[in-house]
Amino acid sequence: MPVSLNYIFKRIILSILVVIGVIVFSYILLLYTPGDPAVKWAGNPRGPEARKAIEMARRELGLDQPIHVQIAQFIYHVFTGNLGLSIAYKVPVSQVITSGFTATLELLVFAYLLAVPLGLWLGIYSALRRGSRFDSFIQSLSVVLASMPTFWLGAIIALISYSTTGFLPYGRVSYKLAASTGFNPITGFYLLDALIQGNYAVFLDALLRIIPPALAISVYPIGVVARVSRTLVAEALLEDYVRTAVAWGVRRNTIIKHFVLKSIIPPVIQISGLAFVYSIVDAMVVESLVFGREGLGSILLDSLHKADFRVTIALAIYLTIFYILVNTIVDIIQASIDPRVKI
Amino acid sequence: MPPSLPFIRLVHRNLRKYRFKIGLSITIAILVLSLISQYIAPYPREGLGYVPVGEENRRLLHPSPQHLFGTDTLGRDLFSRVIMASRSAIIQAFSVVFLSLIIGLIVGVLAAYFKGLVELVLNYLTELFMAIPSIVIALFFRLTLEAGFHVVIISLVTTWWAWYARITYVYAKGVVELDYVVLAKLSGLSSAKIIMRHVVGVIIQPILVQAISDLGSALLEASGINFMGLGLPPGYPDWGVILYEGISEMGIMAFTRTPWLVFYPGLFILLTTLGFTLLADPLREDLDPRLRRRWKLWF
């Protein structure tokens, strides 16, 4: 069913409400869980500077003001990206979060650029050869792969990489190499930065390190997209318009390319979007604990260990915002390529 | 209970399917294991997480007849830990899915049955909770509560119920408009009766099948949260926790030098999830006429 414009509009309104809901909820959590909110916001400081830090946190939050003012202020801070200094990293929270997002997004986008076309191809190919050995192999494989914990698969991939080539894909880039070649990340997407600067050694290094975790992450979307596109192709092959086109003498390849594929692209985009938001968590787990890459995962773990409350809360809020943003964008893309929806 | 009868018939119809048989065997095996593991585990105390005292030389032993899966970083028998963790997996998967299903069913059916404000508010709540990543909830709980089952279960249920509410709503919406429901309303049957008998009774099958296949996803997500160290406390017999200890305490080199620490718990997650998927897939195909139809590239 095509997504209507009206629906997207409602969606956006709702999304804003959801985001505000999460922000308010975070703030209430800060206020009403055991302990002084100012102390928590200051990150349980110790030592001589503690009093000052707590006072500053109290002022930042405006704890002496009525609750609705505090909340409004907090929402304002969230939307302006102004949540103060991170306790653990000593840089603005927004900067910490941004760097985390770029790192994790680079990995995710890389994985999805790999996964969606591959899944689509597998799904279509096995649908067109239904019942063949290739089809049943892909079917069984996708069931097994979908049952694997991503982090476990990541560990196995790392192990295979290490035992066959002796290369351990750890971190985002070799810092020695980066320092010696004067690599200077600007956008935070290392692959992109290295290409722009023409630093091919770093590019290759970053590429080799991103492929194993991306492979682990891509298994889930490959399976999902392959499964869904196989069913969609099957359904499309039964459509009246395909039958009619056959009767008109349209060739098989034309039918597949122009009649079948065009109809499955919008739902495939939608399902990829759903999978994408699911994969964010996957990526956070895999990148930090298995592959030792900096990103949202490592920031989350760090902020928890170091009681960096601001970063934790900011992460939760911005993650939700991002989650909703992806969903909404996917809906809009889907609507804009479906001719049945007027833009 | 009326809804269970067609469901039993559905299961019965699919019993002879090869995939269903495998799925059922795996699921039953894991269920049985979760019940008896503490009696068959060679080192049940270590399985529960106690570190053996005075046996420092038992750390990180390779798999051997004494220790089928080897020992972990603290010298505990990995086989005992892994098989005893099946209980935690079953508890998490089933309670997450069961609780989400109940909440989702209630919300979804009510939203579809009572129109107007109730529908609007319940649908808003559904969208609200669908839009929150479960890891965010886990984070919130982690900030406020002690580690334990409740963290994993509540943080998953908080987002999962909304999916069931959504599919229930969609199915139920199709049913409440049907003549016989309208007639039942006109005939003065109480709402509770109509909802139970004519709405829930009709839509329950596909939702139950969805729930069975979700058991696997619930386990995977719960393991992810435990693996991040956000859920169950260290040392707890849980596959996610065991994997976490295997990887994080040993550093990245864990799986190159001591692969068994990582391999076995993951394998059990894989098998259990696979069991649930294989169980649900044939049922889903049976219920969905679109998947049943024979199609092929015929031109």
Add this chain to the structure above:
Amino acid sequence: MVLAVRAGGISIGYIDEEEEYIVWAVRGVDLAIEEGDAFCLVGESGSGKTTFASAIAGILPPHAVTRGKLYIFDRLAIDESTWNFNGLRGRVVSYIPQNPGTSLSPFLTVEDHFYYVLRDTLRYDREKSRKAAMEALLKVGLDRGVLEDYPHELSGGMQQRVLIAIALASNAKIIVADEPTSAIDANLRASVLQLLGRLNREYRVTLLLVTHDLASTSIVCNRLAVMLAGKIVETGRTISVLRNPQHPYTKMLLDCVPLLGVKKPLKPLPGEPIQVVEDKAICPFRERCPRAIDKCVEEPPLKPVGDEENHYVKCWRLTGVESG
């Protein structure tokens, strides 16, 4: 005379999902359509008209099973259970489907539809196909504006005319039209039928028109076959069959529709449509026939009627077997 379509004892059935039984939609049909004929196939819903028409168009679904032989211009297209429609579809036989709403791809414009059809059948390029499309659209009374439209932007009647235009554009020798006027207004209906009739007369396009509307047959067709439960119970020249119906079923069909120039009281058609699961040789009309006799538990042969040319009927009553 060249035969455009020749069916020799053709049966077509659909296998059910569990592959346990076959629903026979067409059962042992013998039929010959000469080149240049305008042939009407009439019958009630479920009698197997669409099934037979899609066999000729080469678009039986994969779960259809066939017996017998089907020749199209002396090419063996269906030989028992094997099918071969290569080179026939689009170029020799074209098709106007029954449901205009679902028969055009929602993701392609009308122009794209024309283009892919004409490119694959006649190797036209964009330019040429656009010109051909405009010509064809003109014939069905649509202006070139619809070329840029997507199907959902057209009304049901316009969609149907687009379908007709596309089917005409590739200059096929046989056009199979499955109730092409079902979604069109009454005033347009006549003109579309006239258009099909004109194509048939002027360009000698062989027409197989499926309909359950007897009134339209008299406008277009010179030959007529009445189908009932997968069998042809009466066939002949249109005039001959309409003026002088022999089979009780045909008579009843004629009783319930108004015909141009014939004054008569209208009667509803009694009984329910028949669906055939097992292939038993009985007269399919037996249960509903007002003049059934004991003999009707056996299948009657197709016998010529009097001295009318090509007029055949399948009824024990007309074979000299009386009362029993």
